[in-house]
Amino acid sequence: MKRSLALCLLLLTFLWGNAVYAVETTILVLPDKAFYRPGETVTLHVSASTGARVEATIRYLDETITTLSAPVAEGAARLEWQPEPLAPRGYGVDIRLLDADGLELATTSTAFDVLERWIQAPRYGFLSEFKPGRDNADETMSWAAQYHVNGLQFYDWQYRHETLLPPSEPYVDVLGRELSLETVKRLIDAAHERNIAAMPYTAIYGASMAFYREHPDWALFSSGERPFEFGENFLIIMDPTPGSPWATHLLGEFARVLDETAFDGIHIDQYGAPMRGRNSAGEMVSLEQVFPAFINEAAALVEAKRGDDSVVLFNAVRNWPVAAVAPSDVDAVYIEVWDPYRHFMDLPRLVSRAQELGGGKPVIIAAYIHPDRPHNVRLANALIFASGGYHLELGEPGAMLADPYFPQFGMMAPDVQATTRAYYDFLVRYENVLALGTTGAPDRAAALAIEGVMTNTRRSRDRVAVIARRGEGRETFSLINLMGIGGELWDEPLPNGPTPLRDLPVQLRVDAPVERLWYASPDDRDPQA
Template identity: 45%
Template sequence: MARQNGRHVQITDFYPTKGMFRPGETVELRLELAGPEQKVVQGTAHLRLSHLMEPVAELEQPFVLTGGERAGITFAWTAPQARLQGYGADLTLFDTAGQVLATTSTAFDVGVHWTLAPRYGFLCDFSPDRAGIDETLRRMSRYHINGIQFYDWQYRHDHLLPPQATFIDPLGRQLSLATTRALIEAAHRQGMAAMPYTAVYAASPSFFHSHRDWALFDGGGNPCLFGDDFLYIMNPTPDSPWTGHLLRQFERVLREMDFDGIHLDQYGEPRSGFDAAGDPVDLAQVLPAFINRVKDVATSVKPDAAVVFNAVKSWPPEAVAGAHQDFVYIEVWPPCTTYRDLRDVVLEAKQLSGGKPVVVAAYISPAGNLHGVLLADAILFAHGAAHIELGEGDGMLADPYFPKFEVMPPQVAQAVRSYYDFAVRYENLLLESADNTSEIAQRFCLEGVAAGLEQSFGTVWVIGQQKPGYQVIHLINLLGLTDGEWACPKPAPTSRRGLLARYETATRVERVCLASPDYDGGRWAELPFTQQGNVLRFVVPELHVWDMLILSEQ
């Protein structure tokens, strides 16, 4: 939410009441207001809904604020029958004389299934005395989170459900199945899917010693381990006893809990081994078949169940990209350390999977690092990927062990919320456009500023995409940066104003629009332009971190 408040009234918040809405559902947008002390303010709240650059509805409601009181207004609108559609919601408060008091914006989307545009968040506190469950999920919904990974909720990796409602997990934490159930219910009320964390081949020491012949071994005949006698790696070959056992665990979880699918983790190593008989096991060949079996079991219990697999270090990309997972999930590790590496990971995943949505797990500390967070999100969002980073209210993942998350400082939280508004509002451009940077970037230039198709410091990174009827040009500001390591803190890029742009295109352009999550609530603005022959010229008013240029074709 972005807002501009006048001296007579304050907009304290404006947000959709769910992370995602279903076709035909009533969309609710909640406006929260505060008036000045010892003064009565009244007027009209005017709401304009748009899809991309086209208006779709206008709604109005009166308001009266007396003596500093707070008030709330809920706007209701029936969602259309759309497979996936993002909307902008721009609100203006007028007084009785028609003068503007304040403005604000948010976004929402409508989709038949959350995995079409996954905005994956996390929960990791399942303690018996947990409080504030509904408020936690409400805060997450304001970032439009529509799917949640329930991280380390389980009793054991090999026996997911506990023998009693309150139990001790392998790390000594006291957890509660009642808390997990309450979190699932709260997530569903906020329009979010609940996905239980599981691991494809991890077992406790006691389970391994009782089922040694189910395990995976190295070339020396030693069992493969994760950690120092913490977990043992079992053999996930599709017809192995371990796989049969784990599939029965998944089926039981989906029948007894109201989860919405299965999240599958792996550790990146080992990539091969031997079964108890000494026969080789190539996990790059085994894992796709394992994923497919999980999908079959999950959908036999819940037909719309999702299955997600963590391709740690983007491995094994060719093998699992085409498996029956609903979107590609990649946890990046060295040598994927630069912004260019993030781009390459996303584009490769999209190509290998036939265009499935991509979610990237890249852990970044928000502490003193506003622009490091925003640059990573801008690069991922501009390439049509999502970033699993938000959860537990206003938490951000700064470590692969999710309970080590950090709470975002207010400035970071506000800016990140604007970026998620922007990603939802323009998702039909961001997710549905094909990358064409190699051609578009070579035909685009900014007068007096180096701009190009590759990440290079002291330049503006140009990303080009195409969708029927549109050409989209993203400008990522790297001016003033001295490195491209996405995990390192970043200063504010050097802002520029009044940039003269030149773009060569043989297509006749009907209009040029600019939108940015960095200002004006993400609203688009039409730019004056000239087109002489194949040369298009216009001025980019300002560039802070990320601008998106939208060229509508005739």
């Protein structure tokens, strides 16, 4: 018997123009946590420059779930609601600020989600400042939570690459920075208060010159007795083959970190080269084979220490060796993007391929874009989010990653902060049709056509990119405007954003009855569907 399927078709568009709005009344709403576990109460803190009352409408996709109300006292209001224990699920919150007569003074919106584990939707961020006396841990996590950042990589927190925990307090790292383990622990505790996971940076094979001199036969060699180096007189590459002395030592360091701190897992880095070498016995070592084997041993260790909440991440630098590590026991596929993946359209292709290789695991993209390139930031996020991926870029208050050495971050201008927050709100609000429970549907992307506009091409400019995803009873078509941008490369500054497009005739071929169609955009003042 032939059955028809009712579909809900979504057009999630990123076709922005430039708009300026006069603002006389200010209102800000912040969730108290980066995400909520099933059974937890959602608390929304509202601050307003005036007004007597706030009303909040909570929505799941295009469905109104409930309406909340609270008085404004001394410029603040508090809203509480306990969602049904359904996870994973993202919600939108639309706020109206009213005066004593019920007249609308201002509107704003935010989002929140309910997840069983943060890694289901890993909005991964970073911290890189651990100096003694840092006293803004709570403010840092409040800032991260307003962008829904639910996991933080503690970058270069360690004493040495081979000795992660310091021998004294405070301590000086290999680059001469004075750091404090007490600061690290305060940040971890503050993160946990807001349901933000804390992940310690480690490197799978980096060791100091001094450590190498003590253990010269633990290294990975390029030829003869010459070991691989990273940087000039900086680090020596060790042999991470499971069962090797270095691998055993490093796993012991992981265990010690998890025993003596409240870190939630292990983040493992590599440097993209070498790809192979020889051990001290002259035997060939293929890192493409070694990496997943080491990851699996690390994952077993972390699970033994942290149980079901354990997380292990591994950096596939330059997308290598993603085919080997994506199916391993990593909890998400993490890709640091470098040449040759420099075109804007390389970003969704990387996400889609990693999702396939990882069997549907989340994908985190580390693509470093300075916030003084706002058009690049906006387009990269649109392409990554529309593909169901996540972008490592936020964490330190007001900052955005701009360099592979995380302490060299850039500071966001107020307009970049506002736009970025709108995109993260949108990502969370519509995560059930952008990412969670969906798969890529490249065959369906060709079913959408825009009159007079090129869509079916691999180019990264002068087109509207169509990214299609399929979920249960739904199809999502994201339209990203690349018309008129001054270049195709995400890592080169764009002189201007896309040319605004309006009143576009859109044709969509369907092969089943359509129940309803709705539209939403992070570039609209009102993001509701």
